[in-house]
Amino acid sequence: MNLLALAWHSLLNRRFTVVMTVVTIALSIALLVMVEQLRTEVREGFYRSVSGTDLIVGARTAPVQLLLYSVFGLGSPTNNVSWSSYRMVADHRSVAWTIPISLGDSHQGYRVTGTTDAFFEHFRYGDSQALGFREGRAFDDLYDVVVGYQVARKLGYAVGDRIAIAHGGGNVSLHEHDDHPFSISGVLAPTGTPVDQSLYISLAAYEAIHTGWRGGVHRPGSGLAPDEARQQREQLVPEAITATLVGLHTRAAVFGLQRELNDYAPEALTAIMPGITLQQLWRITGVAEQVLRIVAALVVITGLLGMLTVLMTTLNERRREMAILRANGARPWQIAALLVFEAGLITVAGIVLGVLIAVGSLVLAAPWVLDTFGLAVGPSLPEAWQLGVLGLIALAGLLVALVPATMAYRRTLTDGMQVRT
Amino acid sequence: MPADQLLELRDLRFAWRRDHADVIALDAFSLKAGERVFLYGPSGSGKSTLLALIAGLARPDRGGIRFAGTQLEALRGPARDRFRADHVGVIFQQFNLLPWLDVLGNVILPCRFSRLRAERAGSVQQSARQLLAAMDLDQAMWSRKAGDLSVGQQQRAAAARALIGAPELVLADEPTSALDSDRRDAFLGLLFEQVASAGATLLFVSHDTALADRFDRQVSLPEINLAGQAA
Ligand SMILES: Nc1ncnc2c1ncn2[C@@H]1O[C@H](COP(=O)(O)OP(=O)(O)OP(=O)(O)O)[C@@H](O)[C@H]1O
Ligand SMILES: [Mg+2]
Numbered sequence: 001m002n003l004l005a006l007a008w009h010s011l012l013n014r015r016f017t018v019v020m021t022v023v024t025i026a027l028s029i030a031l032l033v034m035v036e037q038l039r040t041e042v043r044e045g046f047y048r049s050v051s052g053t054d055l056i057v058g059a060r061t062a063p064v065q066l067l068l069y070s071v072f073g074l075g076s077p078t079n080n081v082s083w084s085s086y087r088m089v090a091d092h093r094s095v096a097w098t099i100p101i102s103l104g105d106s107h108q109g110y111r112v113t114g115t116t117d118a119f120f121e122h123f124r125y126g127d128s129q130a131l132g133f134r135e136g137r138a139f140d141d142l143y144d145v146v147v148g149y150q151v152a153r154k155l156g157y158a159v160g161d162r163i164a165i166a167h168g169g170g171n172v173s174l175h176e177h178d179d180h181p182f183s184i185s186g187v188l189a190p191t192g193t194p195v196d197q198s199l200y201i202s203l204a205a206y207e208a209i210h211t212g213w214r215g216g217v218h219r220p221g222s223g224l225a226p227d228e229a230r231q232q233r234e235q236l237v238p239e240a241i242t243a244t245l246v247g248l249h250t251r252a253a254v255f256g257l258q259r260e261l262n263d264y265a266p267e268a269l270t271a272i273m274p275g276i277t278l279q280q281l282w283r284i285t286g287v288a289e290q291v292l293r294i295v296a297a298l299v300v301i302t303g304l305l306g307m308l309t310v311l312m313t314t315l316n317e318r319r320r321e322m323a324i325l326r327a328n329g330a331r332p333w334q335i336a337a338l339l340v341f342e343a344g345l346i347t348v349a350g351i352v353l354g355v356l357i358a359v360g361s362l363v364l365a366a367p368w369v370l371d372t373f374g375l376a377v378g379p380s381l382p383e384a385w386q387l388g389v390l391g392l393i394a395l396a397g398l399l400v401a402l403v404p405a406t407m408a409y410r411r412t413l414t415d416g417m418q419v420r421t
Numbered sequence: 422m423p424a425d426q427l428l429e430l431r432d433l434r435f436a437w438r439r440d441h442a443d444v445i446a447l448d449a450f451s452l453k454a455g456e457r458v459f460l461y462g463p464s465g466s467g468k469s470t471l472l473a474l475i476a477g478l479a480r481p482d483r484g485g486i487r488f489a490g491t492q493l494e495a496l497r498g499p500a501r502d503r504f505r506a507d508h509v510g511v512i513f514q515q516f517n518l519l520p521w522l523d524v525l526g527n528v529i530l531p532c533r534f535s536r537l538r539a540e541r542a543g544s545v546q547q548s549a550r551q552l553l554a555a556m557d558l559d560q561a562m563w564s565r566k567a568g569d570l571s572v573g574q575q576q577r578a579a580a581a582r583a584l585i586g587a588p589e590l591v592l593a594d595e596p597t598s599a600l601d602s603d604r605r606d607a608f609l610g611l612l613f614e615q616v617a618s619a620g621a622t623l624l625f626v627s628h629d630t631a632l633a634d635r636f637d638r639q640v641s642l643p644e645i646n647l648a649g650q651a652a
Contacts, residue, residue, distance in 0.1 A: 002533040006522075013521030320516050326478065327513070328582070329506025329534030331499055413498075414437075416473035417513070417594055 003334055007341045010321065014314060018342075021310050022349045028303035029354025029393070032296040034361055036386055037379060038369075039289055041362075043282065045375030046072070049193035050274035052124020054254050057081065057089055057261055058243035060268035063277045064284070070101060070243040071274070072194050072373060073111045077103060080240035085267045089244060094253040097122040099245040102206045102238060107165050110151045111198045114206030114238070120146075122247055125193050135159050136186030142205050142230050144185035150196040150370065152187040159184050165201070165209065194374030204236040246271075300393060304400050307346055311339060311404040319411060326412045335412050336405035340398055347397025351390050355382070427589055427622050428452040428475065433484035435474055444470045446648035447484070450640070454589070457616065457623040459633045462642035468626045471642065472592045475624070476509050477501035489589055506535035510583030510621070514595040517579035520568030524558070525549050527567050528582045538586025545585070552581035555618075556611050573604045580612050587619040594626045602631075609635060 011018050050056075050071055058066040059079030068074040090098040099122060102114030113119075120138045123131050136159035139146055145165075147157055157163070161184045182201065190196055208229040229236065248254055254273060261271035322335050359379040369377045382390070428451060435445040444467045452458060462468055473479040474486060477493055480501070486493040489508060496504060505511075510531065518527045528549040532539035542548035553563055556577040562570060567578065576596055583591050593612070597605040609632060616623045625636065633639045 006519075006533070009522055009526070010519075321519055324513075324517065324519055325530075326502075327476070327505075327511040328530045329502060331502040331534075333499075334534075416437075416479050417469040417476065417511075 003337065004341065006325075007338050007345075010318075010338065011342060011345065017310055017314070018346060021307050021346050022353060024306045025300075025303040025347060025350025025397075026353035026357055028296070028299040029351050029390070030357035030361065031299050032293075032389075033355055033358035033382070033386070034365075035289070035292045035296050037358060037362055037382075038365065038377070040383070041377035041380060042369065042373065042375060043278075045192065045369075045373065045377060046278055046281075047275070048126045049195070049375070050278070051126060052122075052128060052247070053245045053274050054248045054251060055246040055258060055261070055271050056243055056274055056277075057086075057246060057269055057271045060270050063270060063272040064281050066243065066270050066272055067274060067277045067281070069103070070245075073103075073197065074373075077242050080242055081244065081269065082240050082267055083238055085264070085269060086241055086244055088264075089246060089261065092257065094248050094250075094257050095246055096249045097247045099123055100203060100241045101243050101245065102203060103242040105165050105206070105209075107151075107163060107199050108155055110148070110155075112145075112165050112206075113198045113200050114203045114241070115200055116203055119200065123195070123245070125191050125195065129191070131191065131195065132189040134187045134189040136184070139185050139200070139202050139205070141183070141185070142202065142208060142233055142236075143182050144201070144205075145182040146186040146188060146200040147184055148188050148196040148198045148200075149190040150374075151199055152184075157184055157187065159186060165199070190376070192376030196376070197370075197374040203238050203241070204233055207236040207238045303350065304347075304393075304396055307343060307397065308400045308403060311343060311401060312407075315339075315404045315408060318408075319415070322408055322412050323415055326415075327417070332409045332412050336409040339405040339408055340401045343401030344394070344398050347394050350397075351394060355390070425454050426451050427454040427456075427489060429485075429487045430475075431485045431487070433474065433486065434482045435470065435479065436482060437470070437479075443482075443648040445474065445481075445646060447471075447645055448647070450645060452590070452622050452624060454622055455617075455620060457613065457637045458625065459636035459639045460624060460626045460642055461628050461630055461633065461639065462646075463628065466642050467646055467648065468642055469594055471646075472511075472594055472624070472626060475590070476511060476592055477505045503535070506531060507537040508589045510585075510588040510591040512576070512579045512583045512591070512593040512596040515572060515575070515599045517582070518567035518570075518575050520566065522567055524553065524563050524565055524567050524570065524578050527578060528553060528585055530582060531588075532586055535586065538588065540586075542586040548585055549581065552584055552615065553578065555615055556581045557607075572599045573608070576600065576608060577611065580608070580615065584615050584619050584621065587621065589621060591616055591621050591623045592626075593623065595628075596625075597627065597632070598629065605629075605632070 056066060056070050058070055058077065059081055061078060065075060069077050086100055089095060097118055099115055099119045103111060105112040117138055120131055134149060145163065151157065162181045163184065164181055188195065248257065258271045258273060261269050325335055326332070362377070362379045366377050369375055430447050430450040433445055433447040434443050436443045460468055470479070474481055475488070477496070481494050484494070488504070491504060493501060493504065525546070529545050532542055532545045539545055550563065554560070558574060558577050558581070562574060567575065570578065576599070579596070583593070597608055600608060
């Protein structure tokens with residue numbers, strides 16, 4: 001249409017202001033989209049990580065805390081669960097499987113998890129997916145270690161590599177169990193969950209490397225030599241574990257068992273349903289998210305008001321343009337339409353650019369999320385309601401344009417033959 | 422109305438605001454087809470206002486404007502706009518052109534808003550070129566941004582635009598007042614030629630009475646405008 005061509009030329013003429021306005025709106029949209037995408041992606045990632053687990057049982061602590069340290073490696077456990085309590089849970093008639101977890105050691109900043117074969121057999125993530133091996137197999141020898149996908153990728157490990165495991169967390173450790181070199185027996189396939197960010201050894205191995213350690217200090221001469229440990233393998237049963245993941249025969253039993261474990265007299269335990277605890281977590285983070293959302297919304301409003309300001313300013317400059325168009329046969333609505341079209345173009349360009357910026361930033365932020373939460377996030381297609389919000393913003397842009405458009409319309413009606421400058 | 426009357430104003434009253442005094446109070450004024458009329462009067466006497474009424478940019482409070490058989494005052498806003506697009510070419514005192522559009526784009530502007538004029542122009546582009554050439558505007562200028570042209574060049578391009586698609590009436594509101602006398606005479610000569618070849622009627626407003634003799638008829642607005650006399 002001819003009118004659009006004119007609008008386009010007029011826009012090109014003011015390209016600097018127009019580009020700046022588009023960028024302003026784009027940045028505000030990017031913030032909005034990023035907050036939402038990151039929020040949904042992280043939430044989904046958290047759910048994905050615990051989807052196959054009915055209960056998590058640990059020492060008496062806050063549910064959110066138990067969830068965060070047992071599954072996501074955030075924070076550290078304050079207490080352990082005794083082996084006898086663990087056996088009680090494992091032998092319970094409602095329980096189908098348990099995955100015991102011992103935490104505390106690390107390798108190059110990655111968690112080392114002491115567990116059993118049950119982990120490879122029963123752990124489920126995402127849409128009931130089982131763990132798979134990218135390479136090798138589960139641990140067999142006492143000093144075998146299985147490494148998560150990201151650990152192997154980041155550190156360049158392959159099956160057969162020998163590694164040492166450090167006592168305690170953190171990147172730099174003073175005490176390495178270097179008298180106990182481990183050999184990598186397998187590398188897990190990627191899951192996009194914290195599973196990828198950990199190394200796995202057997203509970204017996206965990207016990208072996210900790211024999212002779214008391215209060216974080218190694219007493220020379222009191223430890224187990226590797227071969228000695230291999231012989232005593234059957235006796236290497238831990239006194240306590242950090243927590244256990246529990247799967248039930250029927251989901252229906254979950255409430256009863258949870259109550260039973262929380263009321264367990266011999267030892268103070270906490271049993272949580274991961275999904276429900278995540279919801280508690282979202283209630284906590286929800287406040288911050290809400291604040292972020294409000295900030296993002298305000299920034300979008302600021303962006304639109306910025307556009308209004310620019311349009312109003314150009315309105316004065318363009319009074320001449322409008323008189324010329326009008327004298328040459330343009331109808332007032334066409335002149336108003338020029339402004340609305342322009343605002344629409346600016347807003348839509350801003351939205352598109354903003355979404356692109358958000359997607360780009362999310363791609364850039366993905367490694368950080370991976371390192372911090374162990375979650376593989378990526379840009380996802382916006383949900384319907386998000387598209388709706390973007391649509392509303394575009395509409396708001398057009399509505400904003402109605403202000404200068406009406407003014408332009410009125411002026412062209414009263415300017416007569418004058419070309420005002 | 423005689424057949425050769427293009428425009429006839431009757432009993433016209435107009436004030437820019439309801440509570441203001443009339444700016445225009447004309448009992449009768451008419452233009453014959455093909456006539457070139459010089460309209461003059463002191464500043465503020467309502468010359469531009471009268472042109473706005475004739476162009477349909479403003480609507481009379483009372484009275485009739487009959488233009489080529491159509492009662493303008495009876496038309497609604499959009500219809501008046503279409504009428505102007507189809508039948509009237511306009512040249513302002515200055516700032517005629519969209520500075521960000523090239524010269525050719527400016528000249529064909531009326532054809533964007535009027536199919537009738539686009540049809541009458543035949544090939545719009547070619548017609549624009551012919552008119553620009555006829556207005557003695559160097560071909561090198563045609564694709565330049567209008568804002569780069571000198572004032573005199575802009576006025577000639579504006580004349581070409583007013584004439585494209587052969588509108589019946591050309592309204593020129595002091596188109597020469599920004600030009601020096603040599604260029605003013607040249608401009609007027611070219612304008613007359615093209616108005617004649619398009620068969621258009623020219624209503625030319627100026628307070629520069631030195632030009633008056635070159636027109637078919639001279640009209641002093643204060644003499645016919647009762648509003649001016651009262652004030
Ligand atoms: N668009 C407008 N809105 C309100 N009042 C106007 C408008 N245009 C003109 N007027 C008023 O109408 C009166 C006549 O103005 P007009 O512009 O028609 O005079 P003019 O004869 O063209 O003067 P000049 O020679 O200075 O151009 C003036 O008092 C002016 O203030
Ligand atoms: Mg005037």
